[in-house]
Amino acid sequence: MKIHRKLARESARDFALRVLKENIISLELKPGTVISENELATELGISRTPIREAIIELSKAYLIEIYPQRGSFISLIDPKMVDEARFLRRITDTAVIEAACDEIDEKGIALLEDNVSLQEFYLSKGMTEKIFDLDNQFHKDIYEIAKKDIIYEIHSTLMIHFDRVRNLSVETVKDFKVVGDHRNMLEALKAGDKKTAAELVNKHLNRYQIDEKEIRNQRPEYFKS
């Protein structure tokens, strides 16, 4: 497991949570991996308590399974879980971008404009690895513009189910299309065009329609049923 440095004012619990999330998303912690509170505590240089609190939180998002007195492990990829996450993301993103069309102002436009410009820059320079974070930030910004930031926060951990499957099917060839989507969404937001914005969100999410069968063939041991 990759362990980053504990930040300055970061509590031990938040540290553990951050490290675990990052490693689950990046598949450094593979689905099915057995984890132990004691081991993690030693590895991160903190006690069991904050580790345990982080593990409990992730188990509530179905990212870790805890079997009392027996052990815990990183949840296997559960197609039903991934489906529900995708379903939820689709309906929420759609409704939120429509709300954002009503709520957006100059400041919001500037925020998104900066983000998309940067994405276009990195794309033109071929630095596509920089786009991942900007992509996430773009969507988070839209939630904040629509005044739905708590919904974003609540859903964010759940979307890790989605993210780690995406990371199993890396097709960076799609990057330029994704950036184009963002540009188009921004234009629709500027114009207050809900219908187009909603359509774009749907088209955008369709790009992440991963080929479950292929991934499952490659990594059957990562899957649940």
Next chain:
Amino acid sequence: MKIHRKLARESARDFALRVLKENIISLELKPGTVISENELATELGISRTPIREAIIELSKAYLIEIYPQRGSFISLIDPKMVDEARFLRRITDTAVIEAACDEIDEKGIALLEDNVSLQEFYLSKGMTEKIFDLDNQFHKDIYEIAKKDIIYEIHSTLMIHFDRVRNLSVETVKDFKVVGDHRNMLEALKAGDKKTAAELVNKHLNRYQIDEKEIRNQRPEYFKS
């Protein structure tokens, strides 16, 4: 605070969680009430650890606010939070009942039929206090029929924001309309009529459009801003 008995195979953490949730929903624990891990531990007859784990979970759903080294309290009613919860419930319930129209089978119909019949029975006998749980179960069943039970689970704690405001504006006169809504939804589900089902969900949720101004006048100390 009302403390129920700890169930047989219930862990101390789940016990604490259940008691806290129930008391927050029922407003036995009023918005703004200061709580202390030590006090709760004594009161529930368990140690700080499981109490603390429950409090952390509720703080993640914004139902409790924790100020390190200073104290914790039951979150005040935050209109923005209530709005987001209602927004989320509306879009999710709508999408889920549409999905249920496609997925429902004989077994699902029987499940809902039993529930609604019971609601109608209690309503005719004037035992409207029994309807609350059946109402919740009805919606949960629809999520399960649509194979979206994890979404229900994830959202359930968040909807407490909604529930406790509902409990501040008790207008039981609406009960019979609610039961009628359920009957109509069931018929739409049987017919696989997505459009009608979605409209019914919206109409149904509009009944819970609480008069925030009035509640705020009555109980200004419960509100945030």
Next chain:
DNA sequence: ACTTGTACACTTGTATACAAGTGTATCTGT
């Protein structure tokens, strides 16, 4: 060979001890 029991090395769950920070009440000096 096989079954059965048993010790042991793990696991998570819970309780408790200690660390560190905050706010208040009180005491002290001016």
Next chain:
DNA sequence: ACAGATACACTTGTATACAAGTGTACAAGT
């Protein structure tokens, strides 16, 4: 009387000790 220092009684955060359950390895007896 008032200002400031200080002790103290809280709070949550973290570490650690102990409880209880599980599975495995292994030895003893049949």
